[in-house]
Amino acid sequence: MHYQSQAVARLYFIGALGLFVGQILFGLILGTQYVIGDFLFPAIPFNVARMVHTNLLIVWLLFGFMGAAYYLVPEEAETELYSPLLAKLLFWVFLVAGALTVLGYLLVPYAGLARLTMNDVLPTMGREFLEQPTITKIGIVIVALGFLFNIGMTILQGRKTSINIVLMTGLVGLAVMFLFSFYNPDNLVLDKYFWWWVVHLWVEGVWELILGAILAFVLIKVTGVDREVIEKWLYLIIAVTLITGILGTGHHYYWIGTQEYWQWIGSVFSALEPIPFFMMVLFAFNMINKRRRNHPNKAAALWAMGTAVMAFLGAGVWGFMHTLAPINYLTHGTQITAAHGHMAFYGAYVMIVLTIISYAMPHLRGHGPTSGDQSQVLEMWGFWLMTVSMVFITLFLTGAGILQVYLQRMGETPGSFMDVQEKIAFFYWLRLFSGLVFMGGLVTYLASFFTKAPAGAAAEVSA
């Protein structure tokens, strides 16, 4: 750690990992409800648990992105953070607002929460992933503005590296696209059209810039390869990302009331969306092969390579599988989508946040480049358990999805939704089992933070 103010990142990373545990707990509840329909009913209905599961994911990834920014921006800019105090303040504001929102989901019926938070004044609730009360959404915007101001001022005062510029572009894009969550017309088609400007242009657009910037930063640190080379790759990858991804939005406009020409635009451009992810694989492995130093943090290098591979599989391959319009006609809104969603989010965004945590946390804790061998071993066990179980979750959901498509949409005598769900329950059991292994992996991963500190750790001052 080169700058004292980078220390605020530690708070964000701890907060992120805490919420990650909550997300997985609710994932296990959902997985159980898929096979034991009345599990925890009526205390926690499925829609409530799902909202907690997805919202916690979004919030902890945002904490992770912010922590990453607070860690890497000062180091890249070669200056202290503009205001560490503001960063700490915004952390607590965001955490308390997030906690209150989740408590609201769990303790009050959703319609009651809508009344309580005066949703009628500016109705934005009740849409997938954007379930937060309007007042929480406003809070998110305020936190985002404060965060961008803090990071922006830091960048302006210091060295303007490509990594900082790309990260900042991604973060500004994130905040700008979120503003479309406030647009909720009575016309469902228009509502859906612009809802995707938040959801798609986040995860298949600006978030990939953030992902690329963090990956590039960690690769520079871990491999010692020239910044020139890495930044060239970074720009090229995110160029292809947006060139394919912006019009790739079209793959959501096949069946929601929009014109048929979107079937062509969406199919062609989203078929190209795996390319930037494949470039990311080439990038990560090339840089590791050309490394000029053997960084002792093997776990960080493993996470970096893992991110590239799993993002390519989850977002690239599993996305391509059902993105062409004639195929999507059959798979739209089935477990195929769920399979893709799980591996893409894990592979791209969960893993990139765990990559930067892996690299930064030993420094933040004053341990030097690693927190010792025992910690590294546990962390790598966590990596493999979580990653392999996520591969199985994805495979089982894909199996369930293929059967669902066949039984419900292809046969001579299509089965009803619920009849088909019962027929494919076996795969849901296997998915639940994989989920339990994932939780085991997460516990193992977290245990890596509680090993004995390495000898001589005090050499690097903890903040």
Next chain:
Amino acid sequence: MSERFTISTSRNIFFGGSVFFLLVFLGLTMGTLSGLPERDNRANITPQVALGKKVWENNNCIGCHTLLGEGAYFAPELGNVYGRRGGADGGLEFIRDWIRAQPSGVEGRRQMPQFNLSEEELEAVAQFLKWTSEINTAGWPPNREG
């Protein structure tokens, strides 16, 4: 990558390419919006249908169901439920009666909560689902099972 391919080349590809495709996307969006009135059934958005959408949102229906294929995959697609459950021949009544009768209480089976909707809200959400079923969705879903 060759030496001639400099960092500023790749930066220019990024900014140039992104801005170009963003403008194309905005252009396509304008074209789409101007053609939507013929497809999205907006002429039939009555105050009742608008209220129905609000009831749909305020009870987080999307947390279990899909609507035009988007949402959660725990419960049936509702974009075509009006047609699947009788259409002009009792579709609205079926939807109202179904919501009123929840939860089924059948052991081990997926349960839909009781939302305690007023008669006005029940009628509105049924009308909203009828309206949704009349959007031109390019022939999706493939069959009435959704």
